[in-house]
Amino acid sequence: MASFIKVLRQLLILVLVLASGMLVWNFDRLTTSRKYQHYRKALSWKLTNDTKSNLTDVQYLKIDTGNWSAFPYPLNVDMVELVRKLKSNIPVEHKPLFVYQYNFKHYRIDKCVDGSPFFIFLIKSAVNNVKNRVAIRETWSHSSLMEKYNSVRLFLVGTPDTQLKRSAVEEENDLHKDIIIMSFRDSYHNNTLKTIGAIHWTVQHCNRSKFVVFVDDDMLVSTTRLVTFLKNEANLSTFFGGYISKHRAVRNKKSKWYVSQKDYPHVSYPPMPSGGFMITTMNFVIDLHIASQFTKRFILDDCYLGILAYKLHVKPVYIRSVYVVPIHNSSRLFNTKLIAAHGYNPPSLKSAWKALQIKFHP
Ligand SMILES: *[C@@H]1O[C@H](CO)[C@@H](O)[C@H](O)[C@H]1NC(C)=O
Ligand SMILES: *[C@@H]1O[C@H](CO)[C@@H](O)[C@H](O)[C@H]1NC(C)=O
Ligand SMILES: *[C@@H]1O[C@H](CO)[C@@H](O)[C@H](O)[C@H]1NC(C)=O
Ligand SMILES: *[C@@H]1O[C@H](CO)[C@@H](O)[C@H](O)[C@H]1NC(C)=O
Numbered sequence: 001m002a003s004f005i006k007v008l009r010q011l012l013i014l015v016l017v018l019a020s021g022m023l024v025w026n027f028d029r030l031t032t033s034r035k036y037q038h039y040r041k042a043l044s045w046k047l048t049n050d051t052k053s054n055l056t057d058v059q060y061l062k063i064d065t066g067n068w069s070a071f072p073y074p075l076n077v078d079m080v081e082l083v084r085k086l087k088s089n090i091p092v093e094h095k096p097l098f099v100y101q102y103n104f105k106h107y108r109i110d111k112c113v114d115g116s117p118f119f120i121f122l123i124k125s126a127v128n129n130v131k132n133r134v135a136i137r138e139t140w141s142h143s144s145l146m147e148k149y150n151s152v153r154l155f156l157v158g159t160p161d162t163q164l165k166r167s168a169v170e171e172e173n174d175l176h177k178d179i180i181i182m183s184f185r186d187s188y189h190n191n192t193l194k195t196i197g198a199i200h201w202t203v204q205h206c207n208r209s210k211f212v213v214f215v216d217d218d219m220l221v222s223t224t225r226l227v228t229f230l231k232n233e234a235n236l237s238t239f240f241g242g243y244i245s246k247h248r249a250v251r252n253k254k255s256k257w258y259v260s261q262k263d264y265p266h267v268s269y270p271p272m273p274s275g276g277f278m279i280t281t282m283n284f285v286i287d288l289h290i291a292s293q294f295t296k297r298f299i300l301d302d303c304y305l306g307i308l309a310y311k312l313h314v315k316p317v318y319i320r321s322v323y324v325v326p327i328h329n330s331s332r333l334f335n336t337k338l339i340a341a342h343g344y345n346p347p348s349l350k351s352a353w354k355a356l357q358i359k360f361h362p
């Protein structure tokens with residue numbers, strides 16, 4: 001009987017310890033979420049219609065981003081001022097905290113070195129997606145189109161895991177001279193290294209291009225409509241636009257977008273163009289190049305660019321003719337507006353491209 005009471009007492013103590021532990025844990029969670037509540041407010045941005053909305057068949061919306069200053073993310077400095085100083089060669093007291101340490105293997109791009117391209121396509125491509133690159137070279141970034149619009153096509157890949165694949169991608173580059181092979185391992189979670197690497201490369205090797213267009217290798221692009229858009233509506237010294245998304249930070253560990261509270265304490269992200277298609281000007285790429293070196297690296301590349309833009313007080317422009325889903329070739333959107341759409345495999349890209357050609361060369 002005595003031993004039974006002893007066990008009961010021990011059980012009771014255990015329950016008490018567990019319960020108080022739960023309380024402390026929950027309290028911690030509560031205070032954490034309270035602490036960041038006002039950042040949620042600061043980032044409750046909204047879309048507003050812009051008056052410039054019908055210069056061409058493209059409509060775009062401007063974004064009202066709320067309170068710039070209520071967004072701590074290291075380094076917590078006035079990034080606009082820091083970039084301005086560094087561009088004027090004025091020394092700053094801060095040390096870079098994201099030093100890009102990878103190398104590029106690439107051919108000399110004559111148009112970049114001897115000329116001034118109107119735009120460059122920087123095409124993020126998984127190194128194994130050889131077929132996507134074949135289809136893209138035959139369609140929206142065909143060499144004859146690149147010639148016609150004084151533009152450049154470059155694929156961005158990391159280093160594959162095997163020697164066999166390394167030789168294959170190098171041979172592909174020997175043939176086409178249109179790949180930048182970056183020295184880190186090619187994988188989804190190294191996408192920020194790819195995008196930031198591309199920004200470093202562009203500033204060092206192609207800094208007289210007027211526009212820089214980031215595209216994924218599963219996109220359809222109407223290059224002709226893109227050029228019209230760049231000439232008419234993006235003709236600004238700073239432009240950053242695409243399909244604008246509003247995302248909350250994902251805390252589910254199984255998700256491919258999982259981010260810990262420690263890496264990103266805020267509830268939502270600043271507005272960002274979806275990573276699949278982003279239009280920027282060289283002027284803004286230079287600012288991003290400087291700002292990225294003073295901003296903590298972040299695993300999701302489009303979120304990282306959104307963070308950089310927010311710190312630079314640049315509002316991404318919502319281009320209504322950029323889509324995150326494939327658009328059917330008989331729809332009105334396809335035939336009158338589409339600048340870019342997402343979700344094409346090599347055969348569907350070729351067929352959609354054929355349909356677009358009928359539109360432009362009836
Ligand atoms: C912007 O204007 C267009 C038509 O001009 C309208 O269809 C759309 O709903 C408006 N969007 C917003 C967010 O007000
Ligand atoms: C947009 O187009 C409509 C109809 O075509 C016109 O009434 C309106 O003034 C235009 N808006 C601007 C800002 O040019
Ligand atoms: C913006 O946020 C800062 C920092 O939280 C705060 O001090 C300031 O009052 C806010 N400004 C507005 C207009 O809400
Ligand atoms: C990213 O690249 C680095 C350098 O090659 C490598 O060590 C790391 O494992 C890669 N990360 C992922 C998630 O593959």
Ligand SMILES: *[C@@H]1O[C@H](CO)[C@@H](O)[C@H](O)[C@H]1NC(C)=O
Pocket residue numbers: 112113203204205206207
């Ligand atoms: C701009 O490009 C040229 C080569 O075209 C290069 O010499 C120069 O260093 C580049 N500028 C910067 C800031 O890297």
Ligand SMILES: *[C@@H]1O[C@H](CO)[C@@H](O)[C@H](O)[C@H]1NC(C)=O
Pocket residue numbers: 231232235
């Ligand atoms: C672009 O803007 C510049 C300067 O504002 C201007 O000189 C040029 O004519 C514009 N280009 C087009 C195509 O409108």
Ligand SMILES: *[C@@H]1O[C@H](CO)[C@@H](O)[C@H](O)[C@H]1NC(C)=O
Pocket residue numbers: 329330351352354355358
């Ligand atoms: C449009 O797509 C359908 C399949 O969805 C295809 O059968 C048709 O040939 C395409 N039209 C053109 C003009 O390419």
